[in-house]
Amino acid sequence: MNKKIMVSFELNGKETDVVVEPRELLIHTLREKCLHTGPHIGCETSHCGACTVDFNGMSVKSCTLLTVQAEGATVMTVEGLAQMAQGGGLHALQEAFMQEHGLQCGFCTPGMLMRAWRLLQENPDPTEEEIRYWMAGNLCRCTGYQNIVKAVQYAARKLRGETVETSHPLMTAAAH
Secondary structure, eight states: OOOOEEEEEEETTEEEEEEEOTTOBHHHIIIIISOOOSSOOOOSSSSSOTTEEEETTEEEEGGGSBGGGGTTOEEEOHHHHHHTSGGGSOOHHHHHHHHTTOOSSOSSHHHHHHHHHHHHHHOSSOOHHHHHHHHTTSOOSSSOSHHHHHHHHHHHHHHTTOOOOOSOHHHHHHHO
């Protein structure tokens, strides 16, 4: 019989205490105990990236961490990204994924957003090649990735304070 353990960490800016079994994965704690269902359970083998979160300033697949490893950590999920949006609107990355059609079914989107967020924290002006390299660990079965790359470029420009326009012709026409 496993003894349960109290784990304390910061989740999206809020101190969080949870009681877990030593073998419990962080993704399950986030979704089932903390009710942060943005990170998705995909493969549970670290291949898909749907469960990606920001963990102590690193992009991490939460299916690869035991919750006990989060003791004293700072964790941000896609819900935390939404909280950063100015005026209650969309964060620049969320807007970019919408404007550039960087999502279709949406299953991979939370992980993609968190991976892109970490990239832009470390490199606010990435090249297309750098974006593709960074996003390579997150799989998408729907988009073909081109629009995800465009979305990250859009968000990077917006976060740098530059004027942004969508590269998608229908969205541009709809704006006029």
